[in-house]
Amino acid sequence: MSRPANTQKFDNCLIQWIDERLPIFTMLTKEYGVFPMPKNANYLWSFGGIALTMLIIMIVTGVFLAMNYTPNTALAFDSVQRTMRDVNYGWLLRYVHMNGASFFFIAVYIHIFRGLYYGSYKSPRELLWIVGVVILILMMATAFMGYALPWSQMSGWGATVITSLFSAIPVIGDGLVTWLWGGFSVANPTLNRFFSLHFLLPFVILGVVFIHVWALHVTGSNNPTGVEPKSEKDTLPFHPYFTVKDSYALVTFMTIFLSVVFFAPLALTEPDHFKHFNPMQTPPEIVPEWYFLPFYAILRSFTHDIYIPFTDIIILPAKLQGVMGMFGSLLLLMVLPWLDTSKVKSARYRPVYKWCLLLLLVSLCVLGYVGSQPAGGSLAVVGQVATAYYFLHFIVLVPVLGFVEKTCPVPASISDDPCCKH
Ligand code: HEM
Numbered sequence: 001m002s003r004p005a006n007t008q009k010f011d012n013c014l015i016q017w018i019d020e021r022l023p024i025f026t027m028l029t030k031e032y033g034v035f036p037m038p039k040n041a042n043y044l045w046s047f048g049g050i051a052l053t054m055l056i057i058m059i060v061t062g063v064f065l066a067m068n069y070t071p072n073t074a075l076a077f078d079s080v081q082r083t084m085r086d087v088n089y090g091w092l093l094r095y096v097h098m099n100g101a102s103f104f105f106i107a108v109y110i111h112i113f114r115g116l117y118y119g120s121y122k123s124p125r126e127l128l129w130i131v132g133v134v135i136l137i138l139m140m141a142t143a144f145m146g147y148a149l150p151w152s153q154m155s156g157w158g159a160t161v162i163t164s165l166f167s168a169i170p171v172i173g174d175g176l177v178t179w180l181w182g183g184f185s186v187a188n189p190t191l192n193r194f195f196s197l198h199f200l201l202p203f204v205i206l207g208v209v210f211i212h213v214w215a216l217h218v219t220g221s222n223n224p225t226g227v228e229p230k231s232e233k234d235t236l237p238f239h240p241y242f243t244v245k246d247s248y249a250l251v252t253f254m255t256i257f258l259s260v261v262f263f264a265p266l267a268l269t270e271p272d273h274f275k276h277f278n279p280m281q282t283p284p285e286i287v288p289e290w291y292f293l294p295f296y297a298i299l300r301s302f303t304h305d306i307y308i309p310f311t312d313i314i315i316l317p318a319k320l321q322g323v324m325g326m327f328g329s330l331l332l333l334m335v336l337p338w339l340d341t342s343k344v345k346s347a348r349y350r351p352v353y354k355w356c357l358l359l360l361l362v363s364l365c366v367l368g369y370v371g372s373q374p375a376g377g378s379l380a381v382v383g384q385v386a387t388a389y390y391f392l393h394f395i396v397l398v399p400v401l402g403f404v405e406k407t408c409p410v411p412a413s414i415s416d417d418p419c420c421k422h
Contacts, residue, residue: 031217036235037242038223040414044114045221045242046249047107052209053250054104059202061097062146065090069149071195073188076151077276095265101143102268103257105291108136112333116357119345120222126337128215133333135208140292142201145194147289148186154270156277157286159194160186165299168320185279225417226345227410234414285374293371294364299326300375301387325387332394339394341402349408356397363389 007026010016019025037045068087070079083090112132115121121129148159163180167173182189220229229235236242260267268290272283288296302321305314332339347354363386370383411417 033237033239035217035238036229036232037221037238038229038234038414039236039241040223040225040417040419041221041242042224043245043249044110044118045223046246047111047114048213048216049246050250050253051104051107051111053254054100054107055202055205055209058097058100058104059206061093061100062199062202064093065097066199069195071149071192073151073191073277076149076191080150092261095261099257099261099265099268101146102289102291103253103260104139105143107253108139109291112136113361116360117347118222118224119226119340119342119347121337122340122345123337124219125215125222128212128219129337130334131208131212131215133330135205135212136333137330138201138205138208142198142205143289143291145198145201148191148194149198150273151191151277153272153275153277153281153283154286155273156186156279157283158288159190161286162288163190165319165323165326168317168323170320222345223414224346224348224419225411225414226348227412227414227417230413231415287372290368290372293369294367295326295329295371297367297371297383298329298387298390299323300371301325301380301384303380303384325391329390332391336394336398339398341399342405342407343402344407344410346410349410350401350405351408352405353398353401356393356401359389360393363387363393 007019007023008029010019010025015025065083068079068083068090070076080094084094085091087093115129115132144158144162148155163177163186166180167177169176178184180190181187182193223229270287287293299322302318302325305318306316306321307313308315342350342353344350347357366386367383367390370379370386373379
């Protein structure tokens with residue numbers, strides 16, 4: 001059998017035999033082995049691979065947890081307790097899955113911040129970025145529904161609060177909430193659909209990640225200079241250089257992750273997550289998982305209804321503003337490639353933007369703290385200022401800086417970068 005065009009020759013005859021029929025090894029060599037990576041990519045470029053590893057860990061542990069889980073409001077809580085106590089290594093499966101969600105978000109948040117810092121969302125990677133934001137939204141939906149499954153006080157009340165937000169939508173809101181719940185309160189039909197979707201969505205995410213990486217392999221990776229590779233001198237084959245580098249980053253990340261799993265598995269969880277859901281008793285505070293806190297704080301920052309001037313007619317209730325603010329904060333990321341007017345990609349050469357980004361990070365941390373505290377009081381104002389900065393950053397600073405910022409000289413090529421003289 002003659003070799004199809006575009007395939008290569010392998011020494012191992014079994015590999016050769018398979019490749020002639022299904023050129024998977026040719027594809028692996030091209031897309032992984034000799035794939036040209038900018039030679040100056042730093043450890044922040046390891047977080048895509050780390051996120052992918054976390055996704056696989058979440059799917060594998062999730063499938064085994066599902067074998068022992070019962071999606072029924074009368075049995076769900078006990079089935080989780082049984083997994084922890086009676087199932088062989090059930091405690092390990094659950095702790096890896098619970099904490100894995102947090103570490104998955106840590107990896108993805110660092111991955112996004114890398115993109116913001118080095119301008120990886122700009123042309124020609126706009127679509128890659130948008131697909132990334134879709135992944136983020138899917139991850140949030142999956143994590144939210146997963147948190148409901150143990151049917152604890154936090155599960156039930158968290159699900160009630162967040163799904164009730166849709167009631168703020170004019171005209172269809174109340175009907176929509178009833179439809180989402182499958183009844184007139186968060187109950188058995190809600191738990192069933194959450195379980196079904198929580199099982200399905202990670203596989204959807206896996207498919208979208210495939211598209212994400214496909215788009216990446218069309219444009220190639222960005223790098224700390226933001227200057228596209230000009231010649232072979234600017235790149236190195238992915239293997240072995242980045243295999244070794246990414247493996248080192250992965251092992252370090254996993255060491256931290258497993259230290260939490262084994263030595264502080266409950267550090268990131270609310271005590272009310274260990275009490276059975278009681279629809280007749282609201283917990284004193286309903287606190288979402290840490291990775292939702294900044295968005296939760298944005299939601300709660302809108303406290304005043306907007307009236308038609310000189311009348312009592314409300315045109316925009318505070319609750320609806322909050323919902324729009326929360327979803328808007330994510331949708332803004334989608335249009336970021338077109339909001340940023342700067343010709344220079346990397347924040348390395350953007351002295352003002354660098355500070356603005358740092359302020360954005362600070363405001364997100366402040367929002368995270370505010371979201372973890374009881375609503376109201378003087379902290380509410382702090383949350384409102386941080387929310388204002390979040391929107392100001394994307395809607396005003398990012399577009400305006402592109403015109404007014406005096407950038408530093410950008411190297412002509414990666415090899416001309418003084419930080420990269422080797
Ligand atoms: C399940 C979650 C995700 C996985 C598994 C994933 C995977 C990857 C991988 C393997 C890469 C190449 C390695 C690297 O550059 O780090 C990459 C690149 C990239 N990702 Fe993601 N990603 C995820 C989520 C996101 C999100 C949420 C965004 C943005 C909102 C995003 C934006 C990007 C961008 C812009 C690049 C190109 C970076 C560059 O070349 O500088 N990704 N992703």
